[in-house]
Structures are given as C-alpha cells and as structure tokens.
Amino acid sequence: MINISESAQTHFRKLIEREALPGLGVKLAAVNPGTARADVRLEFAEPGDLQGDEWAIDCEGFTLWLDAASVNYLDGAEIDYETGTTGGQLQIRAPKIKGEVPSDSASLVERVRWVVDNEINPQLAAHRGHVAVQEVTADGAVILRFGGGCHGCGMADVTLKQGIEKTLLEKVPGVTAVRDATDHETGDAPYIPRDVA
Template identity: 40%
Template structure:
C-alpha cells in the first residue's frame, strides 16, 4: 500500500497542469500545514527542481514526480488524491485522514491512544455541533477524565453523548479504558448546542 494514493484521473490532471508550466523537471509537492492539530491542511504545490529538498520522499507518478515533505510524512499516511470531472470542469480532492493526528501504534502510551481516538473518530462527530472533547488525564483503574468544550459545554444532551458515544467508542477502541469521567463545568451554557 502506497503512503499516498493518487488516482489515474488525478495523475493525468496534474500532469496536464505541469505541462502548462513549461519548466523542465517540474514536480508536485504534497505537505501538511500545522500537522497534528485540528487546523491541519493538506496542500499540493508546484515543485520546480530548485525547490526540491534532499529529505523529501519521492514517488514516481510517470509524467512527474510527487515530492512528500519529510515532516509531513507521518500525517500523509493513507492520503488519497482524486480528480473528478463535473459541470464546472472538475475538482481535485485530497483526503488525508491522519493529517490532524498522526497514526499511532497499538503499543503507544495509553494517553496517546486515547487522544488519537478522540481526534480521529469522536471530535469530527462532535464538530457538527460546534463541540469537542479533550483528555485531561487518566486516573486510577484506567478511567479517562475528559473535558467537553464548544457546543458540548453545558449541553443538556452531553451525558447521553458521553455515555453512548464517547465512552462506548473509547472502551471499544482502547480496551484498557474502564470508564469515562466528565470534569466539564456544565453550568456554563452560553455556547451549548442544546440548552
């Protein structure tokens, strides 16, 4: 499995764009800005030969080379670049599921694994309500102490969200976790999604 998958339509589209640049040896660089944060963005840019960095990983795309920014590599795992034609011409899409959080190993420390599940699976769902949850600490008997923020703070549905969504997902994905405790001050309700 390639680190980054570029579909044939995306490859052809990028090759056409590069031809128009009329620069010998022009490639494409893929990188992540603010990797490992919720503001991470995955970007593609032209990469002329004089901007190639020795530490870049290089993938041969046939008509051009795709350069992977060295520091972005852990965040580009399972990234997917596609191009689909539409009425307006077409759209290039980049999906990088690990841009906001690098993939971690099964033997990573418990807090790292909990944070990974929060960032990759739980917070994207809470974001629809303008909310998020973060790990405060893991206390005795592997209880994850969490704090809800944004639209989850003071939300009347948070105990349901906590028990059915967050706790069940965490216990399923990180079997060592025995329970989840919420330390959020839910008396503050001004941003709550449900009041």
C-alpha cells in the same frame, strides 16, 4: 512509498509546461492527519515556496515534493488520473492518512485518543462540539474537557455517560471511568442551554 501513475505524471507535466515557470513542481501534504477530518492538499510549488525539509520524488519532467510532516501518513498513497468521456479526474488514495488503529500493545493514552479523535469527535461535530483528552490516570480514568457546542450544553452529562463513557469502556480495555473536567458555566455557545435541559 508513493505510486504516481503514468497518466497522473502526464497530467501534471502538461499543467506544469503550460505554466512555464522554472523549477515548478507539485507539493503533496496531509491536512489534519491522523484524525477523521484528514484530507490531502495538492498544489503547485515553486522552489521559493518550499520549507527545505520536503522529500523529493523525481518524476519525468517535474518533482513531486512531499511535506516532511506528512510522510508517515502518505506512505503507500496512490495518485492516478483517469480519463472519461467528459474529461479527466485526479484521484488520490492515502490509506494511512487518518492514522492507523493503535495495536493492543499501545499505551492506554494512545488507544483512548484514537477512539476520541476517530469515533467520538466526529459524532459530536454534528452538534458543533468536541472533547479533548486532558488526562488518563494510572487507574484508567479518562478526564475530558468539552468544547464548542458541548461546552455548557445541558445534555453534556447524558452525552458523557450514555455516549462517550459507554464507547470508551466498550472499545478501550483498561478504561475504568470517564469524567468531565469542564466548567460548563463558562460555555458561551452551548448546543442546548443548561437551563433548558
């Protein structure tokens, strides 16, 4: 499931011994898993810090606790500690942390959400914006709600038609249209105000 190199185990063991706290271990969790913003959080954990549903991986001299909700995203992760001339560096590789591209047999909703979360929203984040999938209708229409800098933005229609709709029609077979359900009049921090565009 998770591969922890000998050098990483030695590194953790030294740090834990230095702290000298009974039962101290290391906890690994995925933050924002399944999204383009996914990352790994690694921290020391005492028994009282645990929720009780963590998975325990026994290492020599300590326990690595794996956050239960992160298990699928951290499956196949590798933790290594590489030493160099200027010191050492801990490296964590978690190939599934951003999720896995849904198969062609996955539901239309799953495939749309994947493209929105992993391709569209990272681009909109450059303008402090994002979209959320409100609904995918039986006939393949995707209904979106704009948020952040896109809510009330004067360029939201262009973003919808020339960016989002084009991407979804191209990358997600079964999508027939993309519609905006956002009340743009209520946007309080648009990237480009509507009266300017």
